Amino acid sequence: MKPPGQVVGGVYLILVGVAFGALGVISLQDPDYWEPVTVLDYASIWTYSLALVLAGPALIILVRQARAGQGATALAWIIAGAAILTGVANAIEDGFDQEAFGVLYLAGVTPFFLGQILLAILLGLGDRRAFALVPMFTFLGALAFNQGGGILIGATWAVFGILVLTGRTAGRDPSRDDARRPEQERRPVGSVEGTS
Numbered sequence: 001m002k003p004p005g006q007v008v009g010g011v012y013l014i015l016v017g018v019a020f021g022a023l024g025v026i027s028l029q030d031p032d033y034w035e036p037v038t039v040l041d042y043a044s045i046w047t048y049s050l051a052l053v054l055a056g057p058a059l060i061i062l063v064r065q066a067r068a069g070q071g072a073t074a075l076a077w078i079i080a081g082a083a084i085l086t087g088v089a090n091a092i093e094d095g096f097d098q099e100a101f102g103v104l105y106l107a108g109v110t111p112f113f114l115g116q117i118l119l120a121i122l123l124g125l126g127d128r129r130a131f132a133l134v135p136m137f138t139f140l141g142a143l144a145f146n147q148g149g150g151i152l153i154g155a156t157w158a159v160f161g162i163l164v165l166t167g168r169t170a171g172r173d174p175s176r177d178d179a180r181r182p183e184q185e186r187r188p189v190g191s192v193e194g195t196s
Contacts, residue, residue: 010163016058016158017160020051020055023150045095049088052090055080056080059079059083059119060077067126067128079111085104116135
């Protein structure tokens with residue numbers, strides 16, 4: 001039986017992927033989110049806001065799954081806050097036509113998307129480099145957002161969610177690897193003991 005946290009985390013990440021994927025499909029229809037009139041225009045605003053608010057906690061799940069260091073974890077918390085701020089500010093600015101919230105939107109969206117690059121670099125420097133693909137593809141999808149880049153972001157997070165759900169992100173426990181090796185092969189790094 002899978003641990004409840006693994007199931008909840010995996011399903012949550014898949015939901016993030018679905019939100020961004022739906023937004024990517026909507027963005028291909030060229031909605032007018034600046035001056036919304038149609039249902040599609042409003043759907044683009046609310047889906048974008050929802051996807052960003054959901055992305056905040058997803059980033060924390062990402063760094064926990066990656067067993068990231070303190071730097072990447074601190075950055076993920078900052079980016080997560082920026083994502084939530086962006087989603088809420090966008091909903092108020094465009095959804096309720098309150099232009100004053102545009103400043104808060106910019107204060108959130110800039111660190112959210114640019115922070116993806118730095119997070120990808122920090123995760124890429126760690127032991128579990130594959131996790132760097134998630135923020136990297138999130139950033140690449142953001143660059144092509146109006147051309148359906150949300151689909152790339154959505155697919156990235158959904159695949160990550162499936163990997164978490166199936167337990168494929170757990171990695172190997174190094175202490176178990178040591179137990180399988182013969183005693184003479186278990187030496188500290190840099191040890192010359194037992195060499196000829």
